[in-house]
Amino acid sequence: MDVSFILDSLNDKQRDAVAAPLQNSLVLAGAGSGKTRVLVHRIAWLMHAYELSPYSLMAVTFTNKAAREMQGRIEELVGVPPQGMWVGTFHGLAHRLLRAHWRDAGLKENFQIMDSDDQLRLVKRIMKSMNIDDTRWPPKQVCWFINAQKDEGRRAAHVPDSHDPFSKGMRELYYHYEEACENAGLLDFGELLLRAHELMLTNPPLLRHYQERFRHVLVDEFQDTNTIQYAWLRVMVGDQGTITAVGDDDQSIYGWRGAKIENIQNFTKHFKDVQTIRLEQNYRSTGHILNAANGLIKNNDDRLGKELWTESGEGDPISLYAGFNEQDEARFILGIIKQWRDKGTSLSDMAILYRSNAQSRVLEECLVREQIAYRIYGGHRFYDRLEIKNALAYARLALDPNDDGAMERVVNVPPRGIGERSIGTLREMARDEGCSMWRAAQIIVEKSLMPARATNAIKSFLHLIEGLNTTVQQPDLNLNDIFEQIIEEAGLIPFHEKEKGEKGEARIENLKELVGAAGGFSWSDEDEEFSSPLMAFLDKAVLDAGEAQADEYQEAVQLMTLHSAKGLEFPLVFLTGVEENLFPSKMSFEEPGRLEEERRLCYVGITRAMEKLYITYAESRRLFGSESFNSPSRFIKEIPVECLEEVRLRSQVSRPVSMQRPDYQTEKNRLQNSTVLNNFKAPEVNVSMGDRVRHPVFGEGLVINYEGQGPQARVQVNFDDEGSKWLVLSFAKLEVL
Ligand SMILES: Nc1ncnc2c1ncn2[C@@H]1O[C@H](COP(=O)(O)OP(=O)(O)OP(=O)(O)O)[C@@H](O)[C@H]1O
Numbered sequence: 001m002d003v004s005f006i007l008d009s010l011n012d013k014q015r016d017a018v019a020a021p022l023q024n025s026l027v028l029a030g031a032g033s034g035k036t037r038v039l040v041h042r043i044a045w046l047m048h049a050y051e052l053s054p055y056s057l058m059a060v061t062f063t064n065k066a067a068r069e070m071q072g073r074i075e076e077l078v079g080v081p082p083q084g085m086w087v088g089t090f091h092g093l094a095h096r097l098l099r100a101h102w103r104d105a106g107l108k109e110n111f112q113i114m115d116s117d118d119q120l121r122l123v124k125r126i127m128k129s130m131n132i133d134d135t136r137w138p139p140k141q142v143c144w145f146i147n148a149q150k151d152e153g154r155r156a157a158h159v160p161d162s163h164d165p166f167s168k169g170m171r172e173l174y175y176h177y178e179e180a181c182e183n184a185g186l187l188d189f190g191e192l193l194l195r196a197h198e199l200m201l202t203n204p205p206l207l208r209h210y211q212e213r214f215r216h217v218l219v220d221e222f223q224d225t226n227t228i229q230y231a232w233l234r235v236m237v238g239d240q241g242t243i244t245a246v247g248d249d250d251q252s253i254y255g256w257r258g259a260k261i262e263n264i265q266n267f268t269k270h271f272k273d274v275q276t277i278r279l280e281q282n283y284r285s286t287g288h289i290l291n292a293a294n295g296l297i298k299n300n301d302d303r304l305g306k307e308l309w310t311e312s313g314e315g316d317p318i319s320l321y322a323g324f325n326e327q328d329e330a331r332f333i334l335g336i337i338k339q340w341r342d343k344g345t346s347l348s349d350m351a352i353l354y355r356s357n358a359q360s361r362v363l364e365e366c367l368v369r370e371q372i373a374y375r376i377y378g379g380h381r382f383y384d385r386l387e388i389k390n391a392l393a394y395a396r397l398a399l400d401p402n403d404d405g406a407m408e409r410v411v412n413v414p415p416r417g418i419g420e421r422s423i424g425t426l427r428e429m430a431r432d433e434g435c436s437m438w439r440a441a442q443i444i445v446e447k448s449l450m451p452a453r454a455t456n457a458i459k460s461f462l463h464l465i466e467g468l469n470t471t472v473q474q475p476d477l478n479l480n481d482i483f484e485q486i487i488e489e490a491g492l493i494p495f496h497e498k499e500k501g502e503k504g505e506a507r508i509e510n511l512k513e514l515v516g517a518a519g520g521f522s523w524s525d526e527d528e529e530f531s532s533p534l535m536a537f538l539d540k541a542v543l544d545a546g547e548a549q550a551d552e553y554q555e556a557v558q559l560m561t562l563h564s565a566k567g568l569e570f571p572l573v574f575l576t577g578v579e580e581n582l583f584p585s586k587m588s589f590e591e592p593g594r595l596e597e598e599r600r601l602c603y604v605g606i607t608r609a610m611e612k613l614y615i616t617y618a619e620s621r622r623l624f625g626s627e628s629f630n631s632p633s634r635f636i637k638e639i640p641v642e643c644l645e646e647v648r649l650r651s652q653v654s655r656p657v658s659m660q661r662p663d664y665q666t667e668k669n670r671l672q673n674s675t676v677l678n679n680f681k682a683p684e685v686n687v688s689m690g691d692r693v694r695h696p697v698f699g700e701g702l703v704i705n706y707e708g709q710g711p712q713a714r715v716q717v718n719f720d721d722e723g724s725k726w727l728v729l730s731f732a733k734l735e736v737l
């Protein structure tokens, strides 16, 4: 068979990697140099040139979206889908193993996966039942501790004993947490990996089976594997199998979550006869974008060292925009998006990237106002929304009434007269009897242990869930019918109808969307390890959170954090909020090495852009409920100046790219000359953006923002002594200076 078509569209080095013998190899290369492309072609090559069955291949990607993309690209290349091949994230693959071998893994058949929100609730519950002071041991920190241990492959019993009371307390809580998870059949994300690793170590025949099956394992984004993931890879590959890993040390951005860059160095020691290949030609971005990325990352020490080059010409310089505040930044971005859209660029080819999820709100509001479709990755994701989680909790209870987490969530949602006191009694009883809250509720009803009203309320809840339990067991009901019944019988629609305004409406729409998503869920033969489609759907909702929204293929601007942008590319990219304290984040100043990780994150951001990159920052920003004035990020200064061009909406004022805070007079000119901002003039009181004003109490300040119309009109003034305040214009008695 002629297999040259697999190599045709590759450069020499990429070919070396793709057509290498069946051996261990490591491809180390910068962004956009074709690492992921090499993996796809390598898979095709193994199937065609070496006639390996897809069944004997496993590929690990970083997100579910990347896994789907990889499958699509293989199919495009070879004409048929790679059936039988395992492609997924570490979590997804571990989960698959555990569902298939739940008994060997020491799990309950209907074990449930917890997301971080469920995990936090569980920790809080445990701490409450132990009467532990959550100011001394903040529950979030407890979760953090537990997850960090799991990332390192440590169970509570493996955590070294310590004299320090804090560590001792943490270890103790970890023990109780493990026990609670075990009893309730709950697995957090870290547990999936840890358990899958243990499953292999403790079950030699099973391990042999998988080692014989997977002749070759492929890993993308290898630089971000943590200890337990790497250990699992090593076990799965064993002595017989081989592995291809591709990665870029300059894009290691998950150190804060336990990723170990040392895995790259250890790779050549742990695997035999590793062929190392470096790729240096970048096919993604223009020269200016690439030079900016190279210039920035040079400031990091301890790099494996590589320089990217491109044949694609210099392209447009990177545009730098100094927003007056976050509103202005968003307005500017929207302006550019509309220009590109009107010139014919698809909205899906545009991405807005930010450092932290909270930054998306202002951007989203602006997009909504302008009626531009957008899709948000991460943040408040579809399956994370309150109303969706409630409906899913009902479904979980219907499958397994002993799921305490689900029970706590919905036992009184909608309110049905089971108040905090009753729930407390249920909780206590469950603890004393060593049973689930469901069982405790049954006992209370059987023995009438509570006042009649409370008992009746609990009785009707039991009745409701038993009914749902029958529903989910009907073999001829589709998933969407099941969710329709759940929503109907639990009374979720009338509950949200009572909520005022748009919020309730949006929640009802989301519930309908859930029914739609359930209807569109396909349960393929690949999922044979699930005992029911509902269970497969519930797991997917946790693991796939946000990545598989119904509108995935609709044209929409893509919004995401820099962390979720890894591996992706877009013709037009906005890198926003590039300010000191935000990016690099304030936290990164405290821990050694973190600043370098932030710089790598910036490198990831810049290298997502193919044709055009905008970098924006705001001189004042309201975020996390307070106002701050940050200078432009040091990263901007590290970009070679010839790659940058400052955008001047404010034509008369010339401002070099500088790190200085602007003085007020220049600011005033700048604002008043700004085409964007001058559309906002207070109608009744004669105050304009950029005016110096005096307030009888707060003193002098500068008008920096404006909202609303008529009597509701408000201005934001940055007072010299009192900081920033929002004032209602009609009351504020401002005097323009
Ligand atoms: N030899 C080639 N000829 C043409 N285009 C190529 C070639 N190699 C890679 N590309 C294209 O360059 C872009 C970047 O490739 P790819 O995403 O595989 O890079 P990467 O190294 O995985 O990047 P990242 O580090 O960001 O994950 C893609 O659009 C890819 O199709």
Ligand SMILES: [Mg+2]
Residues within 6 Å of the ligand: 035, 036, 037, 220, 567
């Ligand atoms: Mg890639």
